[in-house]
Amino acid sequence: MNSFFQSIGLYTSKNIEININIAELNKGLRKITYTTNTTFISLISDSTIPTRFEYRGIVNEKNFTIKRRRHLFDINLNYPVIKGSLYDQNTITTVSLTYIPSPFQIFTFILLLCFFIAAVAVNVKNGGQHLSFIAVSSLMTGTQYFVLKREIIKGKYDFERELSSISQEYSSVVH
Structure with a gap:
């Protein structure tokens, strides 16, 4: 099924190298992620989550599954689910990312x-x-179809920008 979604543009995967270690990346991801279940259906609505969290989901030591949270009065309902795996090589962390639409x-x-x-x-x-x-x-x-495809592209851009800011934040602390 993933190959079908990839052929029509609704499934994207990418590997990104970041110049920080896994522990710092996990710390940065946990800072911006409100811990909820991975079905993203819970009794806590997105508008009641504190504003310092941009994502909701689960961040583990070697992987994560998150989704951008909706803000109050946000009309966008089609944020993609972002699944990632972390691999460490000295001070460089490789993040393998997958962007897919939610099951709904x-x-x-x-x-x-x-x-x-x-x-x-x-x-x-x-x-x-x-x-x-x-x-x-x-x-x-x-x-x-075009709304889902646009949101995958937008979600990919936003999350890569977020990873870049996490990397810069922890790189500036070291130097």
């Missing part, structure tokens, strides 16, 4: 895709009389 977003996309296929099937069966039904369903499916 994947379910919504598949549901809209099924709606589009049903619209095409009904149109073929009725002799091409309901083109507006196909147009609306294709517009909904296409919009969902």
